[in-house]
Amino acid sequence: xxxxxxxxxxxxxxxxxxxxxAQEDLWCYAFDATDHIxxxxxxxxxxxxxxxxQILRLANRHxxxxxxxxxxxxxxxGAVPAPGGVVLVLTRLNRILEISPEDLxxxxxxxxxxxxxxxxxxEQGLYYPPDPSSADFCTLGGNVAECAGGAVAVQYGxxxxxxxxxxxxxxxxxxxxxxxxxxxxxxxxxxxRLITGSEGTLGVITRIILRLTPRPPARQTLAAGFPxxxxxxxxxxxxxxxxxxxxxxxxMDRTTLNCVRExxxxxxxxEIAALLLIAVDGHxxxxxxxxxxxxxxxxxxxxxxxIRARTPAEAEVLWKAxxxxxxxxxxxxxxxxxxxxxxxxxxxxRLVAALQEVSRRRGLPVASYGHAGDGNIHVNVLYDQxxxxxxxxxxxxxxxxxxxxxxxxxxxxxxxxxxxxxxxxLEMELSREAIALQQxxxxxxxxxxxxxxxxIFPPGRGRVTPP
Ligand SMILES: Cc1cc2nc3c(=O)[nH]c(=O)nc-3n(C[C@H](O)[C@H](O)[C@H](O)COP(=O)(O)OP(=O)(O)OC[C@H]3O[C@@H](n4cnc5c(N)ncnc54)[C@H](O)[C@@H]3O)c2cc1C
Numbered sequence: 058x059x060x061x062x063x064x065x066x067x068x069x070x071x072x073x074x075x076x077x078x079a080q081e082d083l084w085c086y087a088f089d090a091t092d093h094i095x096x097x098x099x100x101x102x103x104x105x106x107x108x109x110x111q112i113l114r115l116a117n118r119h120x121x122x123x124x125x126x127x128x129x130x131x132x133x134x135g136a137v138p139a140p141g142g143v144v145l146v147l148t149r150l151n152r153i154l155e156i157s158p159e160d161l162x163x164x165x166x167x168x169x170x171x172x173x174x175x176x177x178x179x180e181q182g183l184y185y186p187p188d189p190s191s192a193d194f195c196t197l198g199g200n201v202a203e204c205a206g207g208a209v210a211v212q213y214g215x216x217x218x219x220x221x222x223x224x225x226x227x228x229x230x231x232x233x234x235x236x237x238x239x240x241x242x243x244x245x246x247x248x249x250r251l252i253t254g255s256e257g258t259l260g261v262i263t264r265i266i267l268r269l270t271p272r273p274p275a276r277q278t279l280a281a282g283f284p285x286x287x288x289x290x291x292x293x294x295x296x297x298x299x300x301x302x303x304x305x306x307x308x309m310d311r312t313t314l315n316c317v318r319e320x321x322x323x324x325x326x327x328e329i330a331a332l333l334l335i336a337v338d339g340h341x342x343x344x345x346x347x348x349x350x351x352x353x354x355x356x357x358x359x360x361x362x363x364i365r366a367r368t369p370a371e372a373e374v375l376w377k378a379x380x381x382x383x384x385x386x387x388x389x390x391x392x393x394x395x396x397x398x399x400x401x402x403x404x405x406x407r408l409v410a411a412l413q414e415v416s417r418r419r420g421l422p423v424a425s426y427g428h429a430g431d432g433n434i435h436v437n438v439l440y441d442q443x444x445x446x447x448x449x450x451x452x453x454x455x456x457x458x459x460x461x462x463x464x465x466x467x468x469x470x471x472x473x474x475x476x477x478x479x480x481x482x483l484e485m486e487l488s489r490e491a492i493a494l495q496q497x498x499x500x501x502x503x504x505x506x507x508x509x510x511x512x513i514f515p516p517g518r519g520r521v522t523p524p
Contacts, residue, residue, distance in 0.1 A: 127199030133476025167198025211430030306430030400467035433471030
């Protein structure tokens, strides 16, 4: 617990109104989008890198943990505070510092909401592709810390493919710059890539140089309904192999679709067991041709229904339904464990079949949807904690799913990170030697383990347990 005199020192560092310590305020920063919860000792809202540096020096002197936080939309518990620690909220650092059409670069502070940058660059005929479904409310700092993905990753890649350079306050208080404003750069170790995806454990990101691309002149969206889950899953890898180059290739099963059926521009008939939502972008002529080819290909692969959005507004209806799928699933059961496993493309049909088997074995609904085009399936185990045994069965189902994914040479997380939720399972994917090396790297950055302790590595110091 941070003693009162250190809270006063923090207060003096960030100025009046930029520190919260009342119980009712602390609980507002006790959670993210998981079910982990832990109230911090204080919440600070620094206004610049120099203030963050002083906060971290103070934390090192007195040994209290600090957890960086953007919008708290993370799905692995990364922003959940360590017990007795301080939450450092980056939302005051929310300026878009520069958009350069000449260099195809944007320079931003970490608290900028992703959707705000997307809209700002679009006004200048540019495009920032990473588009997590949470883009309207998550921050770019959180995106870099988690290496967020999104629907268009299948064509454009994930956040790390757009981060050219960073300003980072190290846990020991030094402020460093990594990378450069150039499209290439190989001077020294690639610290930009190491910090991208490091889940707030290696430092606080205070400025980000992002690569932009020209805005694609046209985009079309189509939806294809398949009578069979595995048939839809097989079509994913066939579409990619056929060279049809989708910009987005999303998959949804019937349980998920049923939760958003009122939003869909078509009737959810019995014949639709799974849906592929596909986008293609590029020059208008090429897009028209590829969308037509995609529609025909889906029908050849067994789709009983294939429709193309006629206007951007119609396309937005489909994408909006896709974005709300995660919260909509709570209609089925009040609690859910959401995992974002990824498997090689050829294994997607086997994975969706095996998920049905896990659902039967554990007696719980398992709904899946997600970025199938890059093998990243969001698997949701749905349960009601008031029904005896369901919570335990849900956790067993998650272990079953992780085992299956590893047997298929897949990964436990495609984009949500390890955080707290997957830390106990890290050894299912990484060798002891690889974990030990990562822990040595962590110590080199953070010798006193003050920076977001308890995240990523298997449970130990500073671990938070679910309520
Ligand atoms: C409805 C919904 C849909 C989602 N869809 C997607 C999706 O499609 N793709 C996807 O990848 N994710 C998705 N997410 C997960 C989440 O939005 C992303 O992980 C996002 O990047 C988190 O951003 P945030 O600002 O909320 O970060 P937070 O949750 O506040 O923090 C996440 C992690 O980043 C660290 N962190 C935050 N800011 C900084 C900083 N400045 N410096 C250092 N560390 C920092 C925190 O310590 C924590 O470990 C979704 C979440 C929800 C709720």
